[in-house]
Amino acid sequence: MEYLLLLQVPGSTLRRQADVAGLEQRLSVAVRGLGRVEGHDAGSGEMNILILTKNPIEVVERLSEVPxxxxxxxxxxxAYRKMDDVDVEILDWEGPHRVRIA
Incomplete structure (x- = not known):
């Protein structure tokens, strides 16, 4: 089963397009075998990196390997969700929480 994993960071953290591209490239290497970085989008002061994976929690845990x-x-x-579902699991470092997007 495939999931869409969304990693959201404040836009002020990654100021230049080159910073975003570099981070995406390093994440691609870090999650190789676990998933595929699908790109990013920016808006409302936030940067979202999108990853397709079968193991969203393992991908998030692997972030510590990326300097x-x-x-x-x-x-x-x-946050992540099944590709064919609207329920989203939010990872808040204290545990996952299920929410429904209307």
């Missing part, structure tokens, strides 16, 4: 991401982890918000 550029270590500083982001305290600011990072993560």
């Amino acid at each position: 550029e991401a270590r500083d982001l982890v305290p600011k990072l918000r993560a």
Whole structure:
């Protein structure tokens, strides 16, 4: 089963497009075998990185292996959902919470 994982960081954390591209490239290497970085979008003062994976929690745990991401982890918000579902699991570092997007 495939999931869409959304990693959200404050836009002020990654100021330049080159920073975003570099982080995406390093994340692609870090999640190789677990998932695929599908790109990013920005808006409302936030940057979202989209990853397709079968193991969203393992991908988030692997972020600590990416030097550029270590500083982001305290600011990072993560959520995932099955590709064919509207229920979203929010990872808040204390445990997952299920919400329904109407």
